[in-house]
Amino acid sequence: MRIRWLTAFLDFPSAQFGAEVTFWRAIAGSTVSPPRGDHREFASLEPFNGDPHLRVQRIEDGPGGIHIDLHVDDPGVAAREAISLGARVVRDAAGPAYLTLESPSGFVFCLVAWEGESERSRPIRWPGDTISIIDQVCIDVPHSQFDREVAFWTRLTGRPTEATSRPELLRIARDPALAIGILLQRNDESDPSPVARGHLDLAATAVEDEVVRHEDWGARVVERLPNWTVMADPVGRRYCITDRNPRTGG
Template identity: 70%
Template sequence: MRIRWLTAFLDFPTEQFGDEVTFWRAIAGSTVSPPRGANREFASLEPFNGDPHLRVQRVEEGSGGIHLDFHVDDPRAAAGAATALGAEVDREVSGDPGYLVLRSPAGFAFCVVPWAGESERSRPIRWPGDTISIIDQVCIDVPANDFDAEVEFWHRLTGWDVQQTAHPEMVRLRRDPALAVGILVQRLDAADDGTTARAHLDIAATAVVDEVARHEGWGARQIARFDDWTVMADPVGRQYCITARNPRTGL
């Protein structure tokens, strides 16, 4: 499967949609595109340069979450490649453009969608105080029993090499440098075995403390602080991480 572009999708329940879009638009330093879709449920967070790699969706059921969109030349062929590796097709959505919703072996939702020519990475934002940051990574949180198989699935589907990190419970897939979004896979505690894989967003920042303060000004709060990252919760409790990584390279 040739990945032409990769998008992180933030899914919000109807009652949270407006406020959540306002928060994440501010955090990303972006504007919001006009809504689209049959029910005007989709929008892009438009960067000041480059093509959008963050999109939002209003969902009618469930609590929302994060999913990935893989932009490809032939979604049906990509879905076939994914199912051959152990994914399941959840549903096919007709329309212009149509797309397919799948689930990985551990249950993480992702979509294969037609590529529309996106190719230009947006640059990180320089904030007052000289902090530089960008939302650039989706961390797939996987129950321990499913971890090895899930890493193998994403490695084979994307064709990206698996990179060990300084933390044994986390592995990174070496993304195509032309893409704005990377994938990290994290092994959850054994207590989460039997649950479905989920995901959260990671932000790369040059100064985590300053970035945390900026987010708190928009209504987020700290959950936990570690040497290399801080776990945050947005105004409705959705967790994400601010990480000490290079915003330009993701490393």
């Protein structure tokens, strides 16, 4: 399978959709596209340069969360490969345009038809000279399923893993053509979630300055760690501001 583009999708319950889109639009430094879909439930966060790599969706059921779209030449062919590696189909009623699947540990992703996206957006320099970009999805995996999940994503993407500064974190080697990378985090056995969940990571040149900017928009600090700060957006959705190079993701 050749992954032509990768999009991070924020899924919001109806009651949160408007305010949350405003928050994430501001954090990303983007505009919002006109809504689309049968129920006007989809929109893109449009960067000032490059192709969108962040999208939002209004959902009718459930608490919402994060999923990713893999843009491929033929979603049906790609789905057969993903299933052979251990994925499960969640929904295929949408027709040939996209299919919804779960990874072996339950992380939701979609295979969608590639529409020519290819230009990575550039990070934004904010007042005060901090540079940042939302550039990574971290998949939080139950401890007992971690090795299987790592094998699945390395085989699906065709990319090896890279070690990080923490043993519980493995990065899928970044494809320089893609605007979004994938990080896998092994959770402790005490983690109450039986399935994998995801959150967004920002790369920033000055984490604390970026934290202050987010607090001004209603986010709050959950935990400060040596190389990143865990945040919660105005409705409690967690994400991380990380000390990484916004241009390379490293």
